[in-house]
Amino acid sequence: MSGTVVRNIHRAEAGVxxxxxxxxxxxxxxxxxxxxxxxxxxxxxxxxxxxAGSAVTALCHPGDNWMIHVACDVVKKGDILVVACSSxxxxxxxxxxxxxxxxxxxxxxxxxxxxxxDAAEITAMKFPLWSRAISxxxxxxxxxxxxxxxxxxxxxNVKAGDVVVADDDGVVVVPRLExxxxxxxxxxxxxKEAGSRARLQKGEIGLDIYDMRKTLADKGLKYVDGPLD
Numbered sequence: 001m002s003g004t005v006v007r008n009i010h011r012a013e014a015g016v017x018x019x020x021x022x023x024x025x026x027x028x029x030x031x032x033x034x035x036x037x038x039x040x041x042x043x044x045x046x047x048x049x050x051x052a053g054s055a056v057t058a059l060c061h062p063g064d065n066w067m068i069h070v071a072c073d074v075v076k077k078g079d080i081l082v083v084a085c086s087s088x089x090x091x092x093x094x095x096x097x098x099x100x101x102x103x104x105x106x107x108x109x110x111x112x113x114x115x116x117x118d119a120a121e122i123t124a125m126k127f128p129l130w131s132r133a134i135s136x137x138x139x140x141x142x143x144x145x146x147x148x149x150x151x152x153x154x155x156x157n158v159k160a161g162d163v164v165v166a167d168d169d170g171v172v173v174v175p176r177l178e179x180x181x182x183x184x185x186x187x188x189x190x191x192k193e194a195g196s197r198a199r200l201q202k203g204e205i206g207l208d209i210y211d212m213r214k215t216l217a218d219k220g221l222k223y224v225d226g227p228l229d
């Protein structure tokens with residue numbers, strides 16, 4: 001369906017998105033069964049950025065950023081623009097002028113499986129952006145892609161309206177219809193980890209906290225008194 005722009009999409013409930021943002025990428029990834037994590041080449045342009053929002057998807061072609069401009073026509077306040085490419089490419093498809101536009105439109109940030117340029121300027125703006133690379137190589141506006149159709153971005157299937165969570169640990173995608181369940185599971189995991197943290201701070205070790213000793217023995221692990229020389 002190249003050449004298609006879907007104007008209106010369903011979005012997750014704002015409170016659920018806020019919870020997922022607070023929980024962060026690592027906890028959300030674990031809470032949904034270690035799924036939805038984008039490839040590790042997707043790195044934040046500057047440290048400390050932490051966002052979550054509904055995905056508006058754009059499919060571009062190598063060396064072409066036309067569909068990013070088209071996506072600016074349909075984004076809403078609080079969205080995250082997720083840009084995929086039809087084949088692997090790291091040209092600088094996103095720069096300071098597009099960031100300026102998206103800030104004015106209320107977009108939370110960009111996840112870009114392409115290159116970005118104007119890194120210093122975007123960092124100074126504190127505009128949250130995760131990309132494949134930083135590259136000054138420019139792009140053209142010549143090829144039609146799509147907006148708000150499903151894409152594969154950094155190895156993850158993303159549908160418009162899915163919840164994107166991004167921070168220093170990377171980017172994770174939560175299917176919209178699973179978002180509330182994952183948020184609840186994440187909060188439960190958070191509480192469990194708080195209990196484990198308190199025990200670790202008292203000097204206990206993971207072998208005992210997570211009851212690993214019997215399983216290790218069943219696998220054949222043996223302790224012997226040393227030294228062996």
